[in-house]
Amino acid sequence: MEKNVKVSMLCQIYGKLLTEKQYSFLDDYYNNDYSLSEIAENYGITRQAARDNIVKGENKLFEYEEKLGIMKKTLNQEQQIVKILSELTKIQNKFSDEQIASILENVKKELNCLNCLV
DSSP: OOOOHHHHHHHHGGGGGSHHHHHHHHHIIIISSSHHHHHHHHTTTTHHHHHHHHHHHHHHHHHHHOOOOOOOOHHHHHHHHHHHHHHHHHHHOOOOOOOHOOOOOOHHHHHHHHHOOO
8 A cells, every 4th residue: 555545544543643733744744735845834844844743643653553453454344345245246146036135235235334434
């Protein structure tokens, strides 16, 4: 997974655990696509100070993920849900019994709802 996407996802999961400043810098850099120069100008600091704050925030996010593993668990759950939905579709297409089709459709709906929550 690309670093930008990974940091952005980690920021959504663990952002509230960062300092307000770290979160703002990471949000501006990764989600709002600000350059280091723009961030430095907005906060009245040097480009290097902006970069240092971003790196510290990134390191915290990666540390949280290493300890808690929420993003990894979420991605694994999403993959499992997609696989289950695919298997249910195969069964539904193979069998014509209306009851089986109805039950499978209900299970698929429930899994889709879970997928939306993840």
